[in-house]
Amino acid sequence: MNRNSRIFRQAGMSAVVLATLGLSACSSSDGGSAAGVPLEPAAEAQNLAGVCPENVVVQLQWQPQSDMGGLFRMLGPGYAVDADDKSVTGPLVAGGKDTGVDLTLRAGGPAIGFQSVTSQMYVDDSIALGVVHGDQVIAAAASQPVVAVTPLLKYSPAILMWDPETHPDWRTVADIGKSDASVVVSKEQLFPQWLVARGLLKESQLDTSYDGAPSRFVGDPAIAQQGFANSEPYTYEYETPAWDEPVAYDLLKDSGFDIYASNVSVRADKVESLTPCLQRLVPIIQQSTADYVLAPEATNEAIVDVVSQDSSFSPYTEGEAEFSAHLLKDEGLIANEADGSVGTYDMARVQGTVDELKPILVAGGAAIPDSLTAEQIYTNRFTDPAIGISSP
Structure with a gap:
């Protein structure tokens, strides 16, 4: 599997093993x-x-x-x-x-x-x-x-994520930047401007209306969207019934956001x-x-x-x-x-x-x-x- 782009399907994940430390x-x-x-x-x-x-x-x-x-x-x-x-x-x-x-x-x-x-x-x-x-x-x-x-x-576990069926050719953030796809992010984030400054995205691609809800991504799978590798890839596949499919993503650290x-x-x-x-x-x-x-x-x-x-x-x-x-x-x-x-x-x-x-x-x-x-x-x-x- 390409390290820069991961598609998660982990059916059959084991249940959490609950250690007993007397936590009450x-x-x-x-x-x-x-x-x-x-x-x-x-x-x-x-x-x-x-x-x-x-x-x-x-x-x-x-x-x-x-x-x-x-x-x-x-x-x-x-x-x-x-x-x-x-x-x-x-x-x-x-x-x-x-x-x-x-x-x-x-x-x-x-x-x-x-x-x-x-x-x-x-x-x-x-x-x-x-x-x-x-x-x-x-x-x-x-x-x-x-x-x-x-x-x-x-x-940082910060990522840009996308639908692998809509964009099967995307592997990295740079691939997103070669397209005209909208990149939906929250306006308080600094990394979008860093990506633009590095030439990895175009300013015209940035859409700062992200509010944390999955509705935009579900309704328009042509976009890329911010997220976290330790959260959205799991929740979109297993806990978002309107999507219920894997997502692909690239860690921002792999583009140099260090x-x-x-x-x-x-x-x-x-x-x-x-x-x-x-x-x-x-x-x-x-x-x-x-x-x-x-x-x-x-x-x-x-x-x-x-x-x-x-x-x-x-x-x-x-x-x-x-x-x-x-x-x-x-x-x-x-x-x-x-x-x-x-x-x-x-x-x-x-x-x-x-x-x-x-x-x-x-x-x-x-x-x-x-x-x-x-x-x-x-x-x-x-x-x-x-x-x-x-x-x-």
Whole structure:
């Protein structure tokens, strides 16, 4: 199968294997704290009491899903879902052991009126960390600077997708650009302009009316559309009755859109005050991500459970969670760096991204400082390069 274009038909996918880690949940509409569940205390190096906020609040970029697996693996038993706050709170655990503080994961996207994560971080001072995609880390440097301290994903799962029956000759984004087909994307995305700047698409092809619903694609299979490799290829084939067929796609990273995705980030003006916390917390996030890669089942079960307790969320099934976890691993989107570490940055790679995206942002009106460097907005200061995936 051509690596640059994949058509998924995975009939007979096995059911999610649900590991038993004693995860229990209780629903809460008043934002009450998680139910008390006895836990073994974590080692001193992972004790966050007194060095981190009593409740570490993390603003997510979307509703709970498996590409946030590293964070949800840190959500201990007895977690409570707050449907009013669009959040879930539980003990923050490291390898299942109590770190002495709580963790709150707040949904983004529709839950915050599609505002950016960085804007939420600057509006709500209770937010300690935000999950920010790599291009948005650069864009935020203009007025809401954040510092990315560890990535949940090595590469973005962003794709352009199409109907393989309508376009059997398409294999890559460049093939789409050789046509006059409309490319339906959301207007807040930066990658469409990057693709135009690279000569891979024509400006006239861009249609910025994408709203996340499948109706446009189903009604007009001649278009190309944005999506994520760990979501739409599964949901369109197995959970969209009006389509119920495979889609083909090309990962944007294979065209050179080389961003780290889902970066756990801190407001630039809070880095120093949170340093004692980050020194202990960031390696916990790294290890949690590495552990999720090897054994995602129980964490996926918790994510599906959290989503099921809030009727405003889009349904998230066990099948999609399993598909997503396997794809992120198999495609190397959540994997070791060249040095074997998980959750660290290749700073030369990041600098290349800054250099490439900065002119596009400036051309779009963003006041990105000319002097902006990768070291100002990304750091390995808190990561541990010894943390990696030790087994296949």
